Amino acid sequence: MSTTAQPINPGKLVERQQLALQDPDWVRWSLIVIALSFIGLFICLPLGLVIFKALSKGIEAYWEALSQPDTLAAIRLTALTAVVTVPLNTVFGVSAAWAITRFDFKGKSLLTTLIDLPFSVSPVISGLIFVLLFGAEGWFGDWLIEHDVKIIFAAPGIILATLFITFPFVARQLIPLMQEMGNQEEEAALSLGASGWKMFWSVTIPNIKWALLYGVLLCNARAMGEFGAVSVVSGHIRGLTNTLPLHVEVNYNEYNIVGAFAGASILAALAIVTLILKTALEWKSESER
Amino acid sequence: MSILLSNISKKFGAFSALDNINLEIPEGELVALLGPSGCGKTTLLRIIAGLERADQGRILISGQDRTEHDVSKRGIGFVFQHYALFRHMTVFENVAFGLRVKPRRDRPGEAIIRKKVHDLLNLVQLDWLHDRYPDQLSGGQRQRIALARALAVEPSVLLLDEPFGALDASVRKDLRQWLRNLHHDLNVTSIFVTHDQEEAMEVASQVVVLNHGKIEQQGTPSEIYDQPSNAFVSGFIGQTNVFDLGHQDADWLQTAGLSTLQQQGKIVHVRPHDIVIEKSTFDNDAFVILKDWQHLGALIRIELVKNSVTGQSASVYAEMPNEQFKLLRLNKGDKVDLKIRHAHWFH
Numbered sequence: 001m002s003t004t005a006q007p008i009n010p011g012k013l014v015e016r017q018q019l020a021l022q023d024p025d026w027v028r029w030s031l032i033v034i035a036l037s038f039i040g041l042f043i044c045l046p047l048g049l050v051i052f053k054a055l056s057k058g059i060e061a062y063w064e065a066l067s068q069p070d071t072l073a074a075i076r077l078t079a080l081t082a083v084v085t086v087p088l089n090t091v092f093g094v095s096a097a098w099a100i101t102r103f104d105f106k107g108k109s110l111l112t113t114l115i116d117l118p119f120s121v122s123p124v125i126s127g128l129i130f131v132l133l134f135g136a137e138g139w140f141g142d143w144l145i146e147h148d149v150k151i152i153f154a155a156p157g158i159i160l161a162t163l164f165i166t167f168p169f170v171a172r173q174l175i176p177l178m179q180e181m182g183n184q185e186e187e188a189a190l191s192l193g194a195s196g197w198k199m200f201w202s203v204t205i206p207n208i209k210w211a212l213l214y215g216v217l218l219c220n221a222r223a224m225g226e227f228g229a230v231s232v233v234s235g236h237i238r239g240l241t242n243t244l245p246l247h248v249e250v251n252y253n254e255y256n257i258v259g260a261f262a263g264a265s266i267l268a269a270l271a272i273v274t275l276i277l278k279t280a281l282e283w284k285s286e287s288e289r
Numbered sequence: 290m291s292i293l294l295s296n297i298s299k300k301f302g303a304f305s306a307l308d309n310i311n312l313e314i315p316e317g318e319l320v321a322l323l324g325p326s327g328c329g330k331t332t333l334l335r336i337i338a339g340l341e342r343a344d345q346g347r348i349l350i351s352g353q354d355r356t357e358h359d360v361s362k363r364g365i366g367f368v369f370q371h372y373a374l375f376r377h378m379t380v381f382e383n384v385a386f387g388l389r390v391k392p393r394r395d396r397p398g399e400a401i402i403r404k405k406v407h408d409l410l411n412l413v414q415l416d417w418l419h420d421r422y423p424d425q426l427s428g429g430q431r432q433r434i435a436l437a438r439a440l441a442v443e444p445s446v447l448l449l450d451e452p453f454g455a456l457d458a459s460v461r462k463d464l465r466q467w468l469r470n471l472h473h474d475l476n477v478t479s480i481f482v483t484h485d486q487e488e489a490m491e492v493a494s495q496v497v498v499l500n501h502g503k504i505e506q507q508g509t510p511s512e513i514y515d516q517p518s519n520a521f522v523s524g525f526i527g528q529t530n531v532f533d534l535g536h537q538d539a540d541w542l543q544t545a546g547l548s549t550l551q552q553q554g555k556i557v558h559v560r561p562h563d564i565v566i567e568k569s570t571f572d573n574d575a576f577v578i579l580k581d582w583q584h585l586g587a588l589i590r591i592e593l594v595k596n597s598v599t600g601q602s603a604s605v606y607a608e609m610p611n612e613q614f615k616l617l618r619l620n621k622g623d624k625v626d627l628k629i630r631h632a633h634w635f636h
Contacts, residue, residue, distance in 0.1 A: 184373035
């Protein structure tokens, strides 16, 4: 699930290859065929199947499944989660990248390692952490019950778990780029009389904007698609605490095939839009180098 | 504007980058901070700019204490070694940046900005590039744009970090001359950092030689060259032959015409052009042999091998005009006599 790979430019990879390193034709063709059929079998086919299943009882049943109050509530909750977590993690990601690439402080390498923690921990564990903290039996459980604050089995818990899961995306995109760029342009801006704020908006942001958007995009995709951590803290209350991925699972378990796949089709469409935007961003940042 | 640095020290961890630097730079000078890499020259420049903070000491610019001023309020122009042009802005916008970020009440109108930027671009002779982006320019062009950008805010002091470091040799030669002329026209107090002694001697009106975070000598290029204050400066500026009187060299130096009696020092530095050679007229034990020579344009550099009685041999370099060398009609392997016209003595 975790996708932190740097943008790659397929053209450049081949260009670098020496003639001596070129494999014989049959090797090349069989590798290409294997790669393509793998993608066809495990990515294109399931994606097609989602849409096929969603429309299996006709377009009307599809629309009906989508316009169910529970489905609409799941879409709303998913959107709310993304709207809260993505901006917060964007701010966090930029601050963390700034701190790591521009300052020297104790615990810097620890911070760099910890940023990756959500990638290395199973999402279920990430969810459980919040149950242990805020659940009825958790550390803050009594206090929360006393003050009638609901976090677990409610939207705040879902948002917290999603925040945790998605916080590396922006920082991970920015850190290598900002390290490579250095801070001379920023120093130049300051020496020309710019304030720190002005420098940030007119020099730093334009230089990192494509990587930043790329990180935000990945962060958003994950925020909307996260299942494991959210599943633990949600409580699966229909129409209240089901996000779209959870809604799909609930419907599927109840043999509501059209309902499940209609929800899945929205997630699939989101993935396709994400891919298109991602490719466009990569192309854009490549062409501006 | 004049610059006064008093008691500037800076440590990076346990490493002392600058140790009690006191320096006065009169108005209108073009000063080179010269020294080997790691001597603290760039750190000193960055401290003057306010990009780095000194552990102790004060910085006064035209009599006013600017130690606590932020880099953005210090009134300096800084040209970075790798230019640091804003890559997402055109040349025009790069130069205009310093004017556009001024607080609203000081900010000139668009028409004035336009005129000023074009004037500056004309000054650096690159107005025709105003709508290009930095990555479309050559190194020399970027350097000049960086200079124009720094000048746009009318700094009281111009600071340049290795301004010619990243350029190829021919461009560097042109730019040196150009910078000298520009400084002559603008007369803004300027400091540049370099590790190239030739560059410092050619461009600067004052040279400050630094080593291990300390100032070794400050003076005009001719003072630095003709009266080096210590062995480091003498060895760092120009070519020099080093003889140590502790060894067998005393006798030999006397036969070369240098009196060693009244000298206090123990180490002798002799510039190659202070050695005169002639075809040997008599046999002596400590003879000198012509090993090889190289053409340096108008000069010939002569490589000599000096054999001592103990059987040790050492290389000595001499320089003389091409024409004069031809008249001597020397061949490789010939014995020669030396005359040392002038030497510096150090402890």
